[in-house]
Amino acid sequence: SASADKIEEEVAAVVEEAKEISDAVSAHISRNLSDEQPLRQRVLALDSKIHSLRSSLYSLLSHKHLNPNLADKLDEDLQRARCILVDGDASSLLPGHAQGRFLRMFLGPINVRASRKDVQLKVKEEYNSYRDRTALLFLLFPAMLLVLRSWIWDGCLPAFPVQVYQAWLLFLYTGLALRENILRVNGSDIRPWWIYHHYIAMLMALVSLTWEIKGQPDCAKTQRGVQLFLQWAMMQGVAMLLQNRYQRQRLYTRIALGKAKRMDVVWGETAGVDGQLWLLCPILFILQGFEAYVGLLLLQTAFVGVISEWQVIFCGILLVLMAIGNFTNTVQILMTKSRF
Amino acid sequence: SASADKIEEEVAAVVEEAKEISDAVSAHISRNLSDEQPLRQRVLALDSKIHSLRSSLYSLLSHKHLNPNLADKLDEDLQRARCILVDGDASSLLPGHAQGRFLRMFLGPINVRASRKDVQLKVKEEYNSYRDRTALLFLLFPAMLLVLRSWIWDGCLPAFPVQVYQAWLLFLYTGLALRENILRVNGSDIRPWWIYHHYIAMLMALVSLTWEIKGQPDCAKTQRGVQLFLQWAMMQGVAMLLQNRYQRQRLYTRIALGKAKRMDVVWGETAGVDGQLWLLCPILFILQGFEAYVGLLLLQTAFVGVISEWQVIFCGILLVLMAIGNFTNTVQILMTKSRF
Numbered sequence A, B: 001s002a003s004a005d006k007i008e009e010e011v012a013a014v015v016e017e018a019k020e021i022s023d024a025v026s027a028h029i030s031r032n033l034s035d036e037q038p039l040r041q042r043v044l045a046l047d048s049k050i051h052s053l054r055s056s057l058y059s060l061l062s063h064k065h066l067n068p069n070l071a072d073k074l075d076e077d078l079q080r081a082r083c084i085l086v087d088g089d090a091s092s093l094l095p096g097h098a099q100g101r102f103l104r105m106f107l108g109p110i111n112v113r114a115s116r117k118d119v120q121l122k123v124k125e126e127y128n129s130y131r132d133r134t135a136l137l138f139l140l141f142p143a144m145l146l147v148l149r150s151w152i153w154d155g156c157l158p159a160f161p162v163q164v165y166q167a168w169l170l171f172l173y174t175g176l177a178l179r180e181n182i183l184r185v186n187g188s189d190i191r192p193w194w195i196y197h198h199y200i201a202m203l204m205a206l207v208s209l210t211w212e213i214k215g216q217p218d219c220a221k222t223q224r225g226v227q228l229f230l231q232w233a234m235m236q237g238v239a240m241l242l243q244n245r246y247q248r249q250r251l252y253t254r255i256a257l258g259k260a261k262r263m264d265v266v267w268g269e270t271a272g273v274d275g276q277l278w279l280l281c282p283i284l285f286i287l288q289g290f291e292a293y294v295g296l297l298l299l300q301t302a303f304v305g306v307i308s309e310w311q312v313i314f315c316g317i318l319l320v321l322m323a324i325g326n327f328t329n330t331v332q333i334l335m336t337k338s339r340f
C-alpha cells in the first residue's frame, strides 16, 4: 500500500541520515582537537618563556645589570602576562594539577576539568557560597546541642542528635574534600595541606561516630570529650566565616582585575585584600591554639583514665596534628606573601 | 645597557603574545560552539523523527495497513538508527539525564559528561571492574569476620574490625552511588531504583556504625543482629559477582555490535546474553528473599526484646524495603524484556 511504501522510504532515509550525522559529529570532534593542538603548543611555549624571562630578570638584577625600578616594572608586566593566560580561556589549555587518587577513588576516570574559564570561576564561586552556608550551620548546630544540653537535657547529651551531627560532619567534609580536589584540577593553587586537613577531618568524624555516648550517671565526666569536641567545632565555624569573607573578596578582586587587565589598568591592586590577611591571621592563630588545646585535653582525659576509649586518644592526636599543620601552613603563606 | 634593552623588548613581546593567544583561544572556543550548534539540531531532529516513525509504525501495524514481517524489519532498522546515534560520538550531543541533586551536593556545579563516546565507554568499563574488585571483598571481608569469630574470638566479635568493615561499606556505597549518577548523566539507562538502593545502603552503613557492639557476656544474643547483617553482606557479594559477569558480557556485546552496526551486520544478536538473564534471575530472587528474611529477623530480635536499640529496627525496615524494591524492579525489567 501507499502508506507502507512511504514509511519504508522514510525509515531508509532515517538510517542513512543517522550514519551521516554520526560521521559528521566524529569529524567535527577530531577537527576541533586538531585545531586546538597548535594553540595548546603556543600557550605552553609562552608559559615557559615567561618563567625563563623571570629568572633572567632576577639574575640580571642580582648582578646589578638592571635598575631596580625597571626590574619591578618588568616583573609586574610578566605577572600580568601570566595572569592573562591563567585567568582567561587559555587556562583550559594549560596543564592543571593531575586528577588525584581521591577523585579517582570516588568518581572513577571521569574528567572534571572545565574547558571555559567562566565555568571554572562559577565552580569557585559556588564553592565559596557552599562554605558560607555550611559555616553558619557549623556554628549553630553544635551551639544548639550545647544549649539544649544545659537547658533541657539536664547536662546529659542524648546519643542520637550528636550522632546526626557527626554524620553531617562526615558528609560535609567529604563534599569539601571532593570540591577542593576538583578546584585543584581546574587550576586552583590551593595548598595540598588544606585538602589533607579535610581528609583528617573526615576520618575524625567517622571515628567519632563509633564513639559510644554514655548517659547517666555522671555525664559531666564521661561526656567531657564530646563537649570539648563540640566547642572546638563552634570555633571552626567562626574561623570558616572569617576566612570566607576574606577569600570571597580576594576572588572578586581577581575577577575584576582579570577584566581590567585586558584594558591595561595598572597591576597590583590586591594590596587592600592582602591587608585584611594581617587582620585575619592573629584570629586564625588563636583558633589553631585552641584546636591544639582541645586535642591535648582529650588526650589528658584519656590518660587520667576518665574515658578510656581508643576513639578519644585517636581524635586527640588528630586534633593536635591538624593544629600543627594549620599553623605551619598559615605561617608559610604569610612568608611567601611578605616576600613580594 | 644592552641586556636591559633586550629583556625589556622581550617582556613587551611576551605581554603582546599573551593577549593574542588569549583572544585566539576564546575565538577558537566560540567557533567550536557555533559549529556544533547545527549538528546538535540535526541530531535532536533525527532523534524525534525516529520516535515519531516508531509510533506511526505501531499504528499502521495495529490498523493492519502493514505486513507484520515488514513492520519487524522496519522496527529493527529504526532501532539500528537509534543505536548509531546513541553508541557513536553523536551521543554527546543528545541530552543526557540532567545532573541530579546527589552529584551537585557532593561535587558542586561541575559537568561530568564526557564528550567522546570512547571515554563514556571507558567510564562504564571502569565501573564494571570497580564492582568486580569490590564484589570479591564483599564476599571475603564478612566471611573472614565470621570465621575469626568462631575460631579465635570465642563467638564474640570485637567492635573494631566490625566498625572498620562498616566504614568501608559506607565508603563503597558512596562511591557506587556517585559513579552510577555519573553513568546516568553520560546516557546510561540505569533505573533510578538501583541508585536509590545505594542511597539506602549508605544510610544503613552509617546507622550501623553507631550501633553499639556489646561484648561478653552473652554475645550469642546481643550480637545476633550484627551476625545476620554479615551473612546478608556475603549474599550481596555473591549477587554482585553474578550480576557483574552478566553485565560485562552485555556491555561487550553492545560494543561489538556498535562496531558491527556501521558495517550493516544483522541486528538482534543480544539474544545469547538475554538468555543468561533467565538463569541469573532465579538466583537473584532467592537472594532478595534472603534479604527480606534477614530484615524480618532483625525486626523480630528487636521486638522480642533481646536487643532494643533503634538501629536494629531501622536496619530491619531498610532491608525489607530494599528487598521489595529490588524484587519489583527485577520483575519489571523481565517484563519489559520479554515484550520484545
Ligand SMILES: CC(C)(COP(=O)(O)OP(=O)(O)OC[C@H]1O[C@@H](n2cnc3c(N)ncnc32)[C@H](O)[C@@H]1OP(=O)(O)O)[C@@H](O)C(=O)NCCC(=O)NCCS
Residues within 6 Å of the ligand: A124, A180, A187, A188, A189, A190, A191, A194, A235, A236, A239, A243, A246, A247, A250, A277, A280, A284, A287, A288, A291, A326, A327, A330, A333
Ligand atoms: C591563611 C589563609 C587565610 C590564606 O588564604 P589565601 O591568601 O587565599 O592563600 P593562598 O594565596 O595560598 O591561596 C591559594 C589558593 O588556595 C585557596 N585556599 C587557601 N586556603 C584555603 C583553605 N583553607 N581552604 C580552601 N582553599 C584555600 C585560595 O582560595 C587560592 O585559590 P585560587 O588559586 O583558586 O585563587 C587561608 O589559607 C586560611 O584561612 N586557612 C585556614 C586556617 C585555619 O587554620 N583554619 C582552621 C582553624 S580552627
Ligand SMILES: CC(C)(COP(=O)(O)OP(=O)(O)OC[C@H]1O[C@@H](n2cnc3c(N)ncnc32)[C@H](O)[C@@H]1OP(=O)(O)O)[C@@H](O)C(=O)NCCC(=O)NCCS
Residues within 6 Å of the ligand: B124, B180, B187, B188, B189, B190, B191, B194, B235, B236, B239, B243, B246, B247, B250, B277, B280, B284, B287, B288, B291, B326, B327, B330, B333
Ligand atoms: C536484573 C538485572 C540483572 C537486569 O540487568 P540489565 O539487563 O542490565 O537491565 P536493564 O536492561 O534495565 O539495564 C539498563 C542499564 O542499567 C544498568 N543496570 C541495570 N541494573 C543495574 C544495577 N543493579 N546496578 C547498576 N547498573 C545497573 C545496565 O548496565 C544498563 O546500563 P546501560 O544503559 O549503560 O547499558 C540487574 O538489574 C540486577 O542484577 N539487579 C540487581 C538485583 C538485586 O536485587 N541485587 C541485590 C540482591 S541481595
